[in-house]
Amino acid sequence: MVAKKIALPSNPEHAVGAVTADGAAWYDDEVIRRLGxxxxxxxxxxxxxxxxxxxxxxxxxxxxxxxxxxxRPVSRWRFRWRRRRPSPNSRRKPTT
Known part of the structure; x- marks a missing residue:
């Protein structure tokens, strides 16, 4: 699949969506709404x-x-986008 960004007419560096070669398009609705x-x-x-x-x-x-x-699906990996906190055991304890 090949996709290219859909840019604002006034600013070609600002992407507001993407479109594939077969015409399927995705838009960033929040940006489009904010810009009117x-x-x-x-x-x-x-x-x-x-x-x-x-x-x-x-x-x-x-x-x-x-x-x-x-x-079949190529990968069944699920991404976890939240930041992981270090475990309490991983911190160095002060030596006395």
């Missing part, structure tokens, strides 16, 4: 990003057919 935008205003930028993703996908495949994804 709607998805219609971002449509030209979304289409531009989709074309870039399509070009990159075609260059990557170089005429080959895309691989088929496996029928």
């Amino acid at each position: 935008l709607d998805e219609g205003a971002l449509e030209p930028e979304r289409e531009r990003a989709r074309r870039r993703a399509e070009e990159k996908r075609d260059a990557f495949l170089d005429g080959r057919t895309p691989p088929t994804p496996p029928a």
Whole structure:
């Protein structure tokens, strides 16, 4: 899967979403709401990003057919994004 960022028309460095070569798009709803935008205003930028993703996908495949994804999950790892606290035993105790 190849995806490219959807940027603000006024600031190409500020990403507000992403789009894949087949046209599936994801938006950061909080940023769009905060800036007072709607998805219609971002449509030209979304289409531009989709074309870039399509070009990159075609260059990557170089005429080959895309691989088929496996029928089973590749990994069952669950990410834990919270910060872990050190255990009390891991701290050095003062020597007397």
